[in-house]
Amino acid sequence: LESLAPTTPLETITAIIQREGGCMPGLDIAAEALAEASVAVVVPFVWRDSQESIPYQGVFKVLRPGVAEQMDEELAIWSALGPFLEERCAVHGLPILDYRHTLDSVRRLLANEIRLDQEQTHLAQAAVFHADSPKVLIPRLLPFCTPRMTAMERVDGWKVTEPGPHPAERRRLVETLIEALIAKPFWSHPEASAGFHADPHAGNLFLTRDGRLAILDWALVTYISKTQRIAIVQTVMSALRQDETGVVQAIASLGQANDPAALRDAVAAGLRQVRQGTFPGMEWLMTLLDRLGTAGAMRFPEELTLFRKALLTLSGVIHDVAGSSPIDAVLIQTGLQQYFREL
Numbered sequence: 001l002e003s004l005a006p007t008t009p010l011e012t013i014t015a016i017i018q019r020e021g022g023c024m025p026g027l028d029i030a031a032e033a034l035a036e037a038s039v040a041v042v043v044p045f046v047w048r049d050s051q052e053s054i055p056y057q058g059v060f061k062v063l064r065p066g067v068a069e070q071m072d073e074e075l076a077i078w079s080a081l082g083p084f085l086e087e088r089c090a091v092h093g094l095p096i097l098d099y100r101h102t103l104d105s106v107r108r109l110l111a112n113e114i115r116l117d118q119e120q121t122h123l124a125q126a127a128v129f130h131a132d133s134p135k136v137l138i139p140r141l142l143p144f145c146t147p148r149m150t151a152m153e154r155v156d157g158w159k160v161t162e163p164g165p166h167p168a169e170r171r172r173l174v175e176t177l178i179e180a181l182i183a184k185p186f187w188s189h190p191e192a193s194a195g196f197h198a199d200p201h202a203g204n205l206f207l208t209r210d211g212r213l214a215i216l217d218w219a220l221v222t223y224i225s226k227t228q229r230i231a232i233v234q235t236v237m238s239a240l241r242q243d244e245t246g247v248v249q250a251i252a253s254l255g256q257a258n259d260p261a262a263l264r265d266a267v268a269a270g271l272r273q274v275r276q277g278t279f280p281g282m283e284w285l286m287t288l289l290d291r292l293g294t295a296g297a298m299r300f301p302e303e304l305t306l307f308r309k310a311l312l313t314l315s316g317v318i319h320d321v322a323g324s325s326p327i328d329a330v331l332i333q334t335g336l337q338q339y340f341r342e343l
Contacts (some may be wrong), residue, residue: 281328
């Protein structure tokens, strides 16, 4: 769904652009759309703010006609789907997973996909946050944005997973991916919640012609609080000390423990892995949280579920780009750098 061939008639989209933007002098809209996704159509344009100025290459991201109504109808169905699945699990003697809570969380998050004004806020915040990162590009917003239409800089490049760079360049690209999307937000908010891009699939991650990482589509963002990030670090530190009680307490603070005995058993199994040589980093921790979630031993808040989803998606991209995944190494290195800056 990330980049379908456009099927919505362009004249329909052009009419929406003209209705939303009103009179836009110096604007030349392209004769065909660039791409169409599940909720929006992307249309290129060229804009001159004056006769003497250099033309801006931009794109409009426009909600497809009727998508808001279709989304309301489908999300209402999701509300009834969770209880139905739990009932069928009981009938067939299957493990009763927390479908109701999970699908309600996903339903609330998917509703953000059509909130283009919210995505514009996320884009502006990301541009400020990454302004000191010369290797990262966040598309600049242009002055035609409305709640149903985003106008932004057009990014010229290709998906990070497409073949091209030398192996050494691919490794550097992977480090940039991890630093920009995971490590920097994790360590750079000492007092406030940290915002993470929650949909980092390859269609949203471009390598520009000048070698920068362009991060697109900021509709889904998840925020991890300072308390939650402290608990994640405490889990890792306790695991390094083989402190089972410390790991249990730290993980319990990340969500709601439904089965304390299962939580202790899962932690004991995870610590055995550490004694056998597994480093208790982010990937070890996420695997442990997966085990607890699927066993029904823990219920995690939706922001952590979405963070886990983002890590899983990014790990797939990293594997496609360079094979191995140095997430823990980059996290530690970035954390130490931040520590010494603050010190």
